[in-house]
Amino acid sequence: MYKDLEGKVAVVTGASKGIGRAIATRYGQEKMKVVVTYRSGEEEAHQIVDEIKQAGGEAIPFRADVSKEEDVIALIKAAVDTFGTIDVMVNNAGMEIPSPSHEMSLDNWNKVINVNLTGVFLGCREALKYMVEHDIKGTIINMSSVHQQIPWPLFVHYASSKGGVKLLTQTLAMEYAPKGIRVNAIGPGAIDTPINAEKFKDPKVKADVESMIPMGKIGEPEEISNVAAWLASKEASYVTGITLFADGGMTLYPSFQAGRG
Numbered sequence: 001m002y003k004d005l006e007g008k009v010a011v012v013t014g015a016s017k018g019i020g021r022a023i024a025t026r027y028g029q030e031k032m033k034v035v036v037t038y039r040s041g042e043e044e045a046h047q048i049v050d051e052i053k054q055a056g057g058e059a060i061p062f063r064a065d066v067s068k069e070e071d072v073i074a075l076i077k078a079a080v081d082t083f084g085t086i087d088v089m090v091n092n093a094g095m096e097i098p099s100p101s102h103e104m105s106l107d108n109w110n111k112v113i114n115v116n117l118t119g120v121f122l123g124c125r126e127a128l129k130y131m132v133e134h135d136i137k138g139t140i141i142n143m144s145s146v147h148q149q150i151p152w153p154l155f156v157h158y159a160s161s162k163g164g165v166k167l168l169t170q171t172l173a174m175e176y177a178p179k180g181i182r183v184n185a186i187g188p189g190a191i192d193t194p195i196n197a198e199k200f201k202d203p204k205v206k207a208d209v210e211s212m213i214p215m216g217k218i219g220e221p222e223e224i225s226n227v228a229a230w231l232a233s234k235e236a237s238y239v240t241g242i243t244l245f246a247d248g249g250m251t252l253y254p255s256f257q258a259g260r261g
Contacts (some may be wrong), residue, residue, distance in 0.1 A: 001121045002233035005030040009083040013032060013066050013123060014043030014093030018193035021048055021230045022221035023090055028052030033083045037075060058190040066119030067253060076126040089127035090234045091120040092143040109157045116161035124172055137180030139231045139232050142169050144185040146247050166243055173241030182240040184231050188248025191219045214249030
């Protein structure tokens with residue numbers, strides 16, 4: 001537990017399930033004030049709000065489509081109107097739509113880029129605007145992926161968006177470091193989230209994925225939320241501009257394990 005996080009205000013997008021849910025819940029355990037942002041999953045968002053309150057934190061649900069500028073502006077306004085400020089912005093909302101690249105529609109390309117990259121930019125911009133104006137030495141955490149580094153056939157829009165998040169994070173970290181604002185990213189590997197649950201039900205598929213991970217196991221959302229808590233805390237006060245991979249070693253070229261190659 002990080003005592004300095006108690007009472008801090010955090011906005012978490014895509015917080016109704018998976019990694020976002022785990023981060024929002026963990027922040028509640030830290031007794032933070034959390035805006036549980038969702039696009040779908042209203043019932044789940046309200047459940048998370050209740051869990052946060054039971055853990056000693058404060059929370060409100062807020063519906064927003066992060067790809068829409070007006071929604072993100074309204075989101076930050078709701079956080080400030082409710083809790084008085086914003087200290088931590090977690091741009092977690094994301095999506096993926098598999099497709100051979102030569103068959104990918106422009107509509108599907110735009111959908112993924114608009115949420116995964118433009119949505120992160122809008123969240124960063126609005127949080128930074130408030131932090132700069134009110135001289136808040138806040139923290140921004142962007143959800144990237146191992147696929148900012150590892151190419152991913154059939155997901156060219158997703159990999160492109162996460163490569164963009166990497167340089168967006170680094171650029172903003174450099175630009176706003178003099179103002180005491182830290183900007184970092186988390187790069188999860190294969191995590192047992194609702195979006196992956198169906199394919200991991202197949203033992204063969206699960207074993208194939210695990211073979212790509214030196215630690216030999218699929219990660220849990222809570223293992224990513226632990227990273228998000230640390231990056232938001234004073235324990236990480238000298239850390240900015242990084243992507244912290246929480247991937248069981250997936251980015252270590254596991255095919256070369258045991259001296260192969």
